Amino acid sequence: xxxxxxxxxxxxxxxxxxxxxxxxxxxxxxxxxxxxxxxxxxxxxxxxxxxxxxxxxxxxxxxxxxxxxxxxxxxxxxxxxxxxxxxxxxxxxxxxxxxxxxxxxxxxxxxxxxxxxxxxxxxxxxxxxxxxxxxxxxxxxxxxxxxxxxxxxxxxxxxxxxxxxxxxxxxxxxxxxxxxxxxxxxxxxxxxxxxxxxxxxxxxxxxxxxxxxxxxxxxxxxxxxxxxxxxxxxxxxxxxxx
Numbered sequence: 001x002x003x004x005x006x007x008x009x010x011x012x013x014x015x016x017x018x019x020x021x022x023x024x025x026x027x028x029x030x031x032x033x034x035x036x037x038x039x040x041x042x043x044x045x046x047x048x049x050x051x052x053x054x055x056x057x058x059x060x061x062x063x064x065x066x067x068x069x070x071x072x073x074x075x076x077x078x079x080x081x082x083x084x085x086x087x088x089x090x091x092x093x094x095x096x097x098x099x100x101x102x103x104x105x106x107x108x109x110x111x112x113x114x115x116x117x118x119x120x121x122x123x124x125x126x127x128x129x130x131x132x133x134x135x136x137x138x139x140x141x142x143x144x145x146x147x148x149x150x151x152x153x154x155x156x157x158x159x160x161x162x163x164x165x166x167x168x169x170x171x172x173x174x175x176x177x178x179x180x181x182x183x184x185x186x187x188x189x190x191x192x193x194x195x196x197x198x199x200x201x202x203x204x205x206x207x208x209x210x211x212x213x214x215x216x217x218x219x220x221x222x223x224x225x226x227x228x229x230x231x232x233x234x235x236x237x238x239x240x241x242x
Contacts, residue, residue: 185229
């Protein structure tokens with residue numbers, strides 16, 4: 001057996017290799033090293049706890065969203081008579097699952113901001129679809145939901161979720177009046193529509209002289225906008241198609 005003091009340095013290095021450190025040892029990386037150690041300790045102590053986005057992630061996300069939003073070359077869209085509130089075009093039908101989930105998510109985000117919201121469900125009133133075609137164009141496709149803040153087009157589901165995550169959405173609605181109390185109407189229970197009181201939802205009115213005729217107060221579904229929770233200044237507007 002060869003004594004330890006007779007062994008060559010190269011053989012000693014091969015028989016007992018040094019392990020690479022798990023963290024940075026250079027002095028300039030001591031802050032990063034401390035952060036990494038703290039995150040590993042948190043993962044060991046609380047392995048099931050959700051990871052909260054760091055401040056670096058939120059700043060990066062905010063910069064990316066604002067840069068892409070400001071540099072977009074699309075034609076700016078405006079919505080007349082929609083100042084001092086948020087207007088969202090959506091659908092409550094479950095025909096397309098992704099569209100329904102996007103509308104549900106955006107509605108939940110907007111209702112949590114405690115500002116006036118004008119929800120225009122195209123599945124309950126076809127006149128809202130005519131409004132969108134007048135704003136965007138008859139031959140142009142779009143995906144619901146579409147959100148306007150103070151007559152200015154903000155975007156769809158992805159834009160709203162990103163703006164909400166980085167905190168910019170709250171800044172954009174800062175000039176709008178606040179809503180006190182619950183945002184769910186007691187009359188329509190959040191549906192924004194009620195049965196027409198003139199025809200009781202049948203969209204037909206009977207008279208002895210003319211027989212049955214279409215009700216002029218409601219839409220084709222026999223519904224009228226809830227007078228309690230919808231803005232009183234909203235009227236059906238005819239838009240020139242582009």
